Amino acid sequence: MGLLVQKFGGSSLKSIERIQRAAKRIAQEVDEGHQLVIVVSAMGDTTDHLTDMAKTITPFPHPREMDQLLATGEQVSMALLCMALHQHGVKAVSLTGWQAGIITEDVHTEADIVEVQQEKILSHVEKGRVVVVAGFQGVTGDGEVTTIGRGGSDTTAVVLAAALGAERCDILTDVDGVYTADPRIVPHARPLPHICYDEMLALSRLGAHVLHPRAVACAMQNRVPLIVRSSFHEADGTRITETRATRSAIPVSGIACMEHLVNVTLALTKREPTVVNRLTAVAAHSSLVRDKGTRELSFLIKREHVPKLSAMLSEFKGSVERVDYEYDKALLSVVGAEADNPDIVSTVEEQLHRASIKGKSVTTSRHSVSCLICQEDVMKAANALHQAFDLDKAKEAVLQVSQFQ
Amino acid sequence: MGLLVQKFGGSSLKSIERIQRAAKRIAQEVDEGHQLVIVVSAMGDTTDHLTDMAKTITPFPHPREMDQLLATGEQVSMALLCMALHQHGVKAVSLTGWQAGIITEDVHTEADIVEVQQEKILSHVEKGRVVVVAGFQGVTGDGEVTTIGRGGSDTTAVVLAAALGAERCDILTDVDGVYTADPRIVPHARPLPHICYDEMLALSRLGAHVLHPRAVACAMQNRVPLIVRSSFHEADGTRITETRATRSAIPVSGIACMEHLVNVTLALTKREPTVVNRLTAVAAHSSLVRDKGTRELSFLIKREHVPKLSAMLSEFKGSVERVDYEYDKALLSVVGAEADNPDIVSTVEEQLHRASIKGKSVTTSRHSVSCLICQEDVMKAANALHQAFDLDKAKEAVLQVSQFQ
Structure with missing residues (x-):
């Protein structure tokens, strides 16, 4: 059997008892003959x-020191998990980002991984050891500790799986897989047995929290099969691969939602590309920046990014004529293999109309149809669409992909 | 003005507020024109x-993983202290043990530092930065994280001061300096303005907790002047240098005490040097192993080391004929430049006799006279000796050493 990379998230490691449970599960995989590289988040x-x-000391901690600080979180969980593995008689060693040879660009708090020097990890694997790697962190060529941003441990796991030629990458988390919708919004949502990279990427970008879009994009680019599954029980979870499951009648895989957005409309005195780029960098979703002619610009930002945008606007105040903030907006998206199909677009519009929900605009991309609605309509709209696309019944309609390609 | 190394202990960094206070103090030193390398303990x-x-997971955590785990403590405090320094407008960077080039031997949990590759630290210092180094930790030539044992941050500070050619090394702590005796035992104890390396080493080895003997030995070997002082106020603290303060009448500098000891007497079936060495390695003070003929051996161990010794004895049970444990013992020592002077030895014996305290044996070394007493007599004996050697009045009698040599 080949090499697997498995990532355990923070909720799966949040106490000593959960670390011990994770160790037990890993020990079972070892017994089954797998070689394992484990990536851990902070507890x-x-x-x-x-x-x-850090924020008690200063509202703007220096990014370099922030990375030195945050990198300790994963170091604690990797060491404790190794100790718990030893208790199961499993040979295991922990490696920090720099020890594992995870080289990033020279940027703090949101660095990209540029290279994995895999010799160290492989030399341990060849000696029959489980290697537990600290996720979320790396090191520059100059020995500076870096972190790769929120959700970073997923990306670490996928990058390692690609670099090590792993059979697949498992993301072990506190949910049963990728759901057709957020179960807190749509009570009938259910885990998908399978979804393809393109659709998963659309779901992640449009608000599904289960996987970071960077991790999905990296898996897609390197054709690393992913499984998202619960760390607490043995259910199959969701397989994410290149192949699309053959569907009889259901062209939609899921519904994603970004809540508590603010719709910003800017009138500029003149159009300067650097100003436009800086201002729209805070957009919640870059493909949703709408250019309304040469001097007007509209985009969505997360509510918590309003102060950041305001600070930028005061910096560029000579270039900005007028700003409108529309609060309490949400972006509801229908994701599917062919979501840009006119039938789907018209179904979305019809459903919203029937439920008396005003959708300001329907933006489409190849795998998604999105519409901007009011926050207060989220539950009603999401449940209506979930039902309209038969997502609550879809379990039987989806042909299981029996084997990974 | 030259380079200073200053070590801040865990109690001086135990909260954000204390870290901020430490930063303020460091900022003042920077304003005065000092170049500074700061060594920090964990909060x-x-x-x-x-x-x-770790102990919740396993009573015997793997030393390698223990080092990976414990190294995070100092990494947190170094990053937070840098952030607090930035708030004072001080340029500061943190370095972990491996980043700072602190190379140790390939041993876990109690490694010795074998080399400091000082280029990284010096390049930051030359750019006008305060360098905050994580104490207690290092790295092997193979990139394994190591720690150097309890009290290790003191040693890190002294080793760095020696390697960097620092003017002196300050140990900033929660006490005012090196005391004539433990103030919890002797209420009239007072901080010494000055003490020489030899005497400080004897005090540390014989139970004074303020400095680790390894740190003192390293300072002595490299002639690094040390100051032990409070991190909370501006008092001068205790200077520790090669030079002895000229004393008019007081040949004794202080009284040290090791409490809660167990006196172990072993009868061996035959004398095997490896067995003797292994068994006496747990002795509280190596120079106190008393050889009573070829087959009998007596030494003191700390109460908490009894299980460790028992485990060893069962390993060597063929070699051991009989074991006696005498509990509730303490070793009281008088430390001074010429403590082996017969007058001092007889004063000690006379005082104990006068106070009706049985001292089992009086062992002497060049800078100390030690006697084994019962734990219950510690207060009475320590106070009697403190008074007999005029230690409570000594402030006036000690000529201040006005300047460092």
């Missing part, structure tokens, strides 16, 4: 706790 | 907390 809310300490 | 009881988590 529970450790990253938030460290961030809070 | 407060972080090391104990991390150790407790």
